[in-house]
Amino acid sequence: AAPVLAITAIQALFVDQSARKLAPVPKALAAMTALATLLLVAQYGCWSHVQSLRTARRSFVIKDDRFHKEGDPINIKSGSVHYSRVPRAYWRDRLERAKALGLNAITTYVPWNFHEDVEGRFDFSEDRDVYAFADEARKLNLLLILRIGPYMCGEWDFGGFPAWLLTKANMTLRTHNKPYLDAVDKFWDHLLPRFKRRLYSNGGPIVMVQLENEFGDYGDCSANENDAAYMKHLYSKATQHLGTSVIYTTVSPARNLHKASPWRHDARVLATIDGPLSSSYDADFALQKAFNAKGNSPKMWTELWTGWYTHWGDSKAANRTAKDYGDGVKAMASDSNASFSLYMAHGGTSFGFWAGANILEGRYVADVTSYDYSAPISEDGTHQVGADGADGFAAVRNALHGTSEEPPPPVFRAYGAVVFEDEADLLAQDATCASTGWRTQEQLGQAHGFINYALTGPFPDRLAFSPSTLRDRVQVLADGVLVGSAYRGDAKNVSIALPSSMTRLDLLVENCGRVNYGRELVDDRKGLLEPPLDGTPSVSCLPLADLSAIEWHSIQPGRSPAAPRFYRGHLQVDAAHDTYLDTRGLSKGFIWVNGQNLGRFWETRGPQHTLYVPAPYLRRGANEVIILDLDGRTGLESVARPRWN
Secondary structure (H helix, E strand, O other): OHHHHHHHHHHHHHHHHHHHOOOOOOHHHHHHHHHHHHHHHHHHOOHHHHHHHHHOOOOEEEEOOEEEEOOEEEOOEEEEEOHHHOOHHHHHHHHHHHHHOOOOEEEEEOOHHHHOOEOOEOOOOHHHOHHHHHHHHHHOOOEEEEEOOOOOOOOEHHHHOOHHHHHOOOOOOOOOOHHHHHHHHHHHHHHOHHHHHHEHHHOOOEEEEEOOOOHHHOOOOOOOHHHHHHHHHHHHHHHHHHOOOOEEEEEEOHHHHHHHOOOOOOOOEEEEEEEEOOOOOHHHHHHHHHHOOOOOOOEEEEEEEOOOOOEOOOOOOOOOOHHHHHHHHHHHHOOOOEEEEEEEEEOOEOOOOOEOEEEEOOEEEEEOOEOOOOOOEOOOOOEOEOOOOOEHHHHHHHHHOOOOOOOOOOOEOOOEEOEEEEEEEHHHOOOOOEEEOOOOOHHHOOOOOEEEEEEOOOOOOEEEEOOOOEEOEEEEEEOOEEEEEEEHHHOOOEEEEOOOOOOOEEEEEEOOOOEOOOHHHHHOOOEEOOOOOOOOOEEEEEOOOOOOOOOOEEOOOOOOOOOOEEEEEEEEEOOOOEEEEEEEEOOEEEEEEOOEEEEEEEOOOOOEOEEEEOHHHOOOEEEEEEEEEOOOOOEEEEEOOOOEO
């Protein structure tokens, strides 16, 4: 036993020093660890036996309506940080800030489409290496709550589902449907095995695994056998790979627990709840206890909403006062038996095409690129400033009695204007696919970006677009000149006049983000669902995944075409620090920095008017900046702070 205790003590010291950024472990201690390990191997004969001894005391279980870690009661104080919304180079920094907030655990989603955007092509590299993210949590002695889907919501494109699911015949999402479950099983067969050794009982950080997400807002396990069978299938598949030593959970508002979970009074799966900050949580916790098995209902609030998301066209960014943060979190943390996870602790950024959309009162609304969520740790890692101007981070830290040292604040720089030298016509670029007819993106095997329908006449005097069949925004170009546009989110029919002398019509349709919540998400195909005129168009895919083949030309002075165009320029950087790109000189489109897609901007709608550029995306010297502006504008400047309405 002595060698085991020696290893445990030495490793605990090492982890503590690593987390606090103190001096490295002395060589003598490392030698002691090696010696103790050799003694164990000599005594027990193999390394696997040594490993089992090291993890034999590790347990995280439910007993008497409490979580117990190594036999002692523990309250989970977690916060959501999405690895998919943070550059890998900043994972540790954001986790350290979460720990400084007073948290002892991290919660994260696994977006299916982030890892299998193309069917059968799995990607767990670089920023997508969720296993490395779990390892970072372990290094900081943070527990991990893993939300594996397959559906996640999270204001993420299509709720995390890959778009290619929409091409499958006889497929019905989020229920017991064989084509759907076959696809889920194939993904989980790739995803889950590498988490097994990262379970808490095996020496890792993972203490809970959540199945699906807020299923009670969509299905009904109490009234629909297929829905109940669906959830049971997910449990069976997860246990096939992960076993039963980890705690499995579902989550739902308390009123829908019976709809979200078929495990009423069944200790195999813990039903947890979610909802906004409040002055009291007792009523919801009572409903949770009544639903779960006797003795198996630790108070667990999986999403304690610290803020909210923001849509393009909102009058301002969602925010709340620092006092609201502090009071709501304090009311939860003051319950000596309550566990929770802040949603969000740090929101991050929906880079690229990953921002989703919602249907609110029948109207489509697209999520902005920033996922700041008015979380205590803001989008760029700084302290959140509440609506009252006070420090939201400090309010939450005080409520949680956080004592861990916070990393130094991020450094921001304003690098000045981007100088553009080259331009290119979007519609002149080679398409990644081409066909004919009024087809959708999904039918062409495309997940993101634009689709263009081109016709050569004859043409009517006007074109009419309906929000029910426009997915999501169309620009009408007559002989390459923009003559009008329509947007699904405006929720009105639009009529656009066409010039009588035109010879070519282009209908450029943008996918502004697939719906991520509600029943509308299951059929959110992109393109023109009904033809606005007679004729058979040639249709081309413009996913914008690779810009290396763009044919550039020098910008012609005095030429300002009102049409979708790329512009290429450079931003000079003497030392790489975080910055923002101010889009007040642009209209709508995307920005790439050194090949990294920063996401959408929509200056004419707001309320977001800057895009965040993390320092790891920059390098000293000239940095390539490419914009796609759908109205052909070019004004862009690096500034030190974000700008919102």
